[in-house]
Amino acid sequence: MDYPDRAQVSADILEIGRRLEAHGYVVANDGNISCLIGPDRVLSTPTGVSKGRMQEDMLVETDLEGSVIRAGTKAPSSEIRMHLRVYQENPELGAVVHAHPVTATCFAAAGICLDEPILTEAVTAVGSIPVARFAVPGTREVPDSVAPFCRQYNGALLANHGVITWAPQLELAFFRMEWVEMYAQATLITRYLMGRSNWLSGTETQPIEEIRRRMGIRLGGEPVYAADSPNVEDVLPRAGLVTPEAADPRTQALLDGVEKLLRQSEERLERLSARIARQAAAQAADMLRRERGAADGGEIR
Numbered sequence: 001m002d003y004p005d006r007a008q009v010s011a012d013i014l015e016i017g018r019r020l021e022a023h024g025y026v027v028a029n030d031g032n033i034s035c036l037i038g039p040d041r042v043l044s045t046p047t048g049v050s051k052g053r054m055q056e057d058m059l060v061e062t063d064l065e066g067s068v069i070r071a072g073t074k075a076p077s078s079e080i081r082m083h084l085r086v087y088q089e090n091p092e093l094g095a096v097v098h099a100h101p102v103t104a105t106c107f108a109a110a111g112i113c114l115d116e117p118i119l120t121e122a123v124t125a126v127g128s129i130p131v132a133r134f135a136v137p138g139t140r141e142v143p144d145s146v147a148p149f150c151r152q153y154n155g156a157l158l159a160n161h162g163v164i165t166w167a168p169q170l171e172l173a174f175f176r177m178e179w180v181e182m183y184a185q186a187t188l189i190t191r192y193l194m195g196r197s198n199w200l201s202g203t204e205t206q207p208i209e210e211i212r213r214r215m216g217i218r219l220g221g222e223p224v225y226a227a228d229s230p231n232v233e234d235v236l237p238r239a240g241l242v243t244p245e246a247a248d249p250r251t252q253a254l255l256d257g258v259e260k261l262l263r264q265s266e267e268r269l270e271r272l273s274a275r276i277a278r279q280a281a282a283q284a285a286d287m288l289r290r291e292r293g294a295a296d297g298g299e300i301r
């Protein structure tokens with residue numbers, strides 16, 4: 001792995017701190033950012049400072065065990081252990097961002113993972129995002145809770161806490177934080193407000209998976225996909241007078257389906273009554289023949 005220049009990383013950490021605050025992904029002194037600057041060197045944000053107001057001399061340089069190599073004017077964050085564990089678990093990763101963006105944090109609080117294939121960007125750049133079990137902040141349980149996901153996913157929702165994302169490069173780890181929050185907002189709106197969404201189908205997620213591979217994105221988990229998807233036809237705007245049923249194309253599709261079912265059962269019923277009528281006519285003819293035979297003095301067979 002090539003390691004980025006320390007001075008550049010310092011400037012980038014400060015810039016990403018400002019962007020986290022500008023996005024509203026952190027309040028008070030929340031959140032932390034770290035980046036590898038050598039095989040056993042990590043530069044990270046300290047404790048007790050707003051991420052939008054950091055200065056370079058506040059940043060802390062540690063080794064992968066957390067021992068301070070170069071102290072800053074502020075103490076290291078207690079959450080740095082979670083970052084260090086990510087680097088230990090997956091040597092391909094070079095940067096970690098942790099924040100509390102509201103929507104994704106609400107999914108973490110509700111224990112709902114992000115896995116609905118509703119956005120191409122989310123499937124490509126992020127993939128599915130699991131919920132890591134609850135761990136008391138500041139304890140060893142926090143790194144342990146995140147560890148199982150570092151080799152398979154691009155981040156995790158921390159139960160009742162917030163979000164962590166990682167990547168080989170710092171800016172990509174931050175972009176993933178943005179995508180996770182966007183993905184959470186889109187899931188919230190489609191699933192809980194609109195009550196509907198067109199899931200990408202297997203034939204649609206396959207080429208996206210191919211793009212991911214070409215981009216060198218190996219993490220993200222196996223995507224779920226729909227057996228088929230109604231997004232393959234244009235949805236055209238209506239004009240003129242529309243009936244309330246036609247106002248919702250899905251209601252119309254449902255009505256069409258019900259109509260088809262009714263038509264099929266009517267046809268089945270017609271075929272059945274025709275068969276019963278034929279059988280009844282055959283029985284009546286048979287009875288008539290037997291009665292005639294009896295009247296003619298023949299034996300009933």
Ligand SMILES: [Zn+2]
Pocket residue numbers: 030031079098099100161162
């Ligand atoms: Zn936190």
